[in-house]
Amino acid sequence: MASLSDAKRHAMALLMDRAPEEVLEAIETRFASAGGGLAADVVALARDQRCQRAALRQTFGPLVGLTAARQDGVAAPLFPRALLQTLWLAVERERPDLIEHITTRIRIDPQTLVQASVVDAVCEWAATTARNSDPDSLGLSSEAMAEDLAAYLDIVPIARKVGLSTIDWLGRLDNEQLTVLRLTFKDADAVREDGGVRLMELMMADLPRAAEVLRLISAITDQAPADFIDGTEMAGFPNRLLGHVESLSAQIRIDPVRVELAEARAVITDLTQISLILREFDLAFPAASGGAWTKRLQTVRRHLTSQLDATFRSIPGIVEKALPLGAARLAGRMSRMVPDLSADPEAPVVHRAVALLEILSNTRSLAAELGCEGTRRAAAEAVADRSDAYAEEGLRMLYDSDFEDRERAEKLIDLAAECLAQSRNLEAGALVRRRMAVACMTDLETGSAA
Numbered sequence: 288m289a290s291l292s293d294a295k296r297h298a299m300a301l302l303m304d305r306a307p308e309e310v311l312e313a314i315e316t317r318f319a320s321a322g323g324g325l326a327a328d329v330v331a332l333a334r335d336q337r338c339q340r341a342a343l344r345q346t347f348g349p350l351v352g353l354t355a356a357r358q359d360g361v362a363a364p365l366f367p368r369a370l371l372q373t374l375w376l377a378v379e380r381e382r383p384d385l386i387e388h389i390t391t392r393i394r395i396d397p398q399t400l401v402q403a404s405v406v407d408a409v410c411e412w413a414a415t416t417a418r419n420s421d422p423d424s425l426g427l428s429s430e431a432m433a434e435d436l437a438a439y440l441d442i443v444p445i446a447r448k449v450g451l452s453t454i455d456w457l458g459r460l461d462n463e464q465l466t467v468l469r470l471t472f473k474d475a476d477a478v479r480e481d482g483g484v485r486l487m488e489l490m491m492a493d494l495p496r497a498a499e500v501l502r503l504i505s506a507i508t509d510q511a512p513a514d515f516i517d518g519t520e521m522a523g524f525p526n527r528l529l530g531h532v533e534s535l536s537a538q539i540r541i542d543p544v545r546v547e548l549a550e551a552r553a554v555i556t557d558l559t560q561i562s563l564i565l566r567e568f569d570l571a572f573p574a575a576s577g578g579a580w581t582k583r584l585q586t587v588r589r590h591l592t593s594q595l596d597a598t599f600r601s602i603p604g605i606v607e608k609a610l611p612l613g614a615a616r617l618a619g620r621m622s623r624m625v626p627d628l629s630a631d632p633e634a635p636v637v638h639r640a641v642a643l644l645e646i647l648s649n650t651r652s653l654a655a656e657l658g659c660e661g662t663r664r665a666a667a668e669a670v671a672d673r674s675d676a677y678a679e680e681g682l683r684m685l686y687d688s689d690f691e692d693r694e695r696a697e698k699l700i701d702l703a704a705e706c707l708a709q710s711r712n713l714e715a716g717a718l719v720r721r722r723m724a725v726a727c728m729t730d731l732e733t734g735s736a737a
Contacts, residue, residue: 341397342389343371346406347413349446350439352492359560361497361531364488366436367426374413377420385409407444414440439489442482445475446489453490457502469507484520491524497531498567500524505571513572513580525568529583532564536587541594543601543643551642555649561591562653592657595650599662602643603669609640610677610703626681632698641702644670644709667710674706678719685726697723 344351354368367373379386385408389401417425417437427433449471456468475482491500504521505511516522535557568584613627631637647667654663681700685693700723708716 337397338390338393339372341393343375345393345401346375346389346409347371347440347443349443349489349493352489353439357492357497359495359497360535362527363492363497364435364439366432370426370436373425374416375409377416377425378409378412381416382409382412385412403444403447406447410440410443438479438481439485441478442475442485442489445471445478445482446486449486449490453493453503456506457499460506465506468503472507481520484523487521487524496563496567498528498564501528501567501571510572517579525580528564528568529580532561532587533583535561536590539591539594541598541646543598543605543639546639546642548638548642548645551645555646558591558650558653561587562656565656588657591653592659595646595654595657596659596662598643598646599654599659599666602640602647602666603673605636605640605643606670606673606706609634609637610673610699610706612677625684626677626699626703628681628684628696628699629692630695630699632695632702637702641705644706648709670706670710671715674703674710675715678703678707682719682722682726685723697727 350366350371353364354366354370356365357363375386385405388405389409392399392401414437417433417440420433422428422430422433425433425436427436452464452467455464460468472483472486475486479485487500487503490503491497494500501524504516504524508516508519508521513525516525539554539557541554565584565588568580572580611627611630612624613629615623615625647663647670650663651660654660678700681696681703685696685700701720704716704719704723706716707719
């Protein structure tokens with residue numbers, strides 16, 4: 288039965304190296320009973336990749352987070368992605384018995400836990416390798432980077448013991464948990480002078496939201512004030528988060544006249560991240576005052592408040608232009624303003640309105656934190672009232688009138704429904720859309736009967 292050629296095997300291995308864990312598991316499950324040949328080769332490659340990852344995770348686990356840039360964009364130490372595999376092979380040349388022990392156990396069951404003494408020994412050998420090898424051979428740029436790596440490897444055994452405790456330590460700690468947390472950092476400092484900082488770095492690498500590290504710093508310093516923490520070895524973490532917030536904040540320049548949907552969503556993403564970090568500062572250090580922290584946080588808040596306040600105030604006027612009214616003659620010279628359902632539903636102002644409404648809808652919590660929720664709520668109410676009235680009258684016209692371009696009219700009413708959903712709630716927008724669907728169905732049935 289045919290099997291993969293060497294070239295195809297190499298290409299497949301490269302693909303699996305980049306594949307998510309769930310994809311590899313699905314490949315094993317899907318092709319496990321497919322017999323020999325190509326299917327067997329694919330299954331073997333997927334299993335080898337899973338076992339390799341499991342071995343590296345168990346051995347160097349806390350370091351894994353430092354081999355890829357953080358998804359939240361917060362600065363952190365970064366080593367080459369292939370580094371852990373390179374260290375693994377280097378240790379294998381010196382201590383094949385350790386590597387074979389780990390590999391054998393994990394191949395039997397990728398979920399099995401190898402004894403801590405064995406994986407700690409591999410980390411010790413890896414640290415020695417980092418200090419004694421040419422940095423180029425490890426894909427590192429300098430001896431300083433190699434020593435940095437070795438220093439983290441010295442702390443990995445302690446970080447591994449922390450394990451799932453980090454999740455518990457992020458919540459409200461009882462006296463026993465607080466004691467264990469502080470003793471853990473003392474153990475790290477006993478290994479090396481900067482052990483506590485490196486342990487915190489490894490713990491932060493395991494957190495999806497870097498700002499949660501502030502809770503740990505607050506706990507081990509007994510909620511010390513900013514001035515005190517600025518004078519300790521932990522100062523780098525809050526200062527790094529402040530720098531990230533300042534960088535994101537500086538990018539936010541909302542121009543209501545030119546804003547597009549993609550830009551609005553990017554702004555929302557940045558604002559959401561800023562909001563999370565500001566909230567963590569408030570949670571971890573509720574009485575933070577004095578020093579550089581307060582001034583820097585106040586500057587960010589003032590800038591964001593100014594940007595959002597001006598944006599919120601502009602939204603009702605732009606929505607009015609996106610949902611224009613026109614005069615409808617009643618009798619004689621009498622007329623009243625009704626939705627102009629002949630307007631262009633793809634006009635630039637419509638796209639601006641949709642983009643701005645995304646911002647309006649997705650900044651509730653941040654607006655409250657920044658003190659401009661009143662402006663946001665007033666804008667939302669104005670938009671909702673205008674959209675509700677427009678949709679109500681537009682639906683009546685849709686029932687009663689014969690439009691030359693009915694599709695255009697429906698798009699404008701749908702726009703009103705979207706405005707209502709973003710400014711009031713999703714149910715209000717959905718109700719308008721359901722009523723429009725009934726109007727369209729009634730029109731179709733009338734046309735068929737005719």
